[in-house]
Amino acid sequence: MVSLNKIFYGLFILMLIVGVYTYQLMWFQSSDELITLLFAFLCILDILSNKNHQRYKGLLVIIGVMTFYLLYSLFFLSYNTPKAILYDFFIQIKPFIAFYVAYSMGVGFNGSQKLFLKKLSLSLSVIMLIIVLSGFGAEFFFHVAYYGIISTLLFLIYYYCSCPNMSRTDTIVMLCILMVGFLSTRSKFYGFFVFAVYILFLYKPGVLKKLRLKQWIMIGLVFCTVLYVAWGKIDYYFISSGFFSGESDMEASFARAALYVQTPQILKDHLFLGSGLASYATYSSGEVGYSSLYEMYDLDTVWGLEEGDCPFISDTFFPELVQFGVIGTILFFYFWIWVYKKIKPTVATVEAIHLYKIGLLIIAFIAIESVAGSAFLQGGGIVAMILLGLVVRDISRIKENQQFRLSNE
16 A cells, blocks of 8 residues: 655645745745645545545546536637636646545644644744744735735644644644734734634534523624624625625726626626636636636726736635536535535544634635635645645544444444
């Protein structure tokens, strides 16, 4: 049997450092795609060498669905070039490759590897803090928003590698790692921080089934706090932008808000299967080949979305779901429902509860980032999805062990 654990461990660290932490310094701006491709080869090696193809049913289904959309985009639509469509095909499938590498391959981190990852996370956090406070943050990390993304990922890695035997010191350290993200001054990070504190210290699995007045008040306060810190973005994208008012003048709007405003109309016009790959709100739809969809919906005059000058064309994730229509969007959210069911513990062990909380935090991170960013499809999303795959795999193992014990009693 071919041992893939060390290769997986090395690629994970490489993705964290090269695909996320120093990504903006790299002359090669497709490092996350290359490393994901190596993960894909790892899956193929596992299938061929260890005859583990049964484990990858989920990934094979996703590849099948994406191949359908690839053919649909190439032969039934004409919004972009074949090169852009092929490029978008791989970008869209990256997070799922990462998830199934961790979930299906049976690999993981041993004790010494977890200890090293904890030290690495703390070290990278301290280094980032020094760089930002020294005034070189923009040169090193390109944009302040990445401070929050990187801090969140390092926090999640430290948390995962600390459980189930977490000490009070571990809790303090990982919160300090997360708080470095306050330097991003981004409301989406503030919202995630409030949610993280609630999940870590106040939330218990099953609490929603038997809520008392005290719990209702606490959940209401958390919700209002998240809403308060994120209100600027909510107002910008969904209220002032005209998302609900039906405003049609896009020339006065900014790119992200404009993408949201036109999303309902494009979905209406391409209801079932969507507008196809590389057609809307993705890097491939602007930088690889310019989608003709933007001209059709008067978005080609919006600053940040113009042909040849579209730096904000992929600065959000949710609008791009119109590429897949109602059917693809339902399948996308079905995947997340499946993940949630997988991470929901059936036994209240310390390890299961910690893993459940980590899973909730990863889902929340991806959901919040997807409102005004595309981290899900970048290196940060790849690292998060690998961690999520490990969490789902670990909880599945706990459930299987529990069922085995019950069957032998």
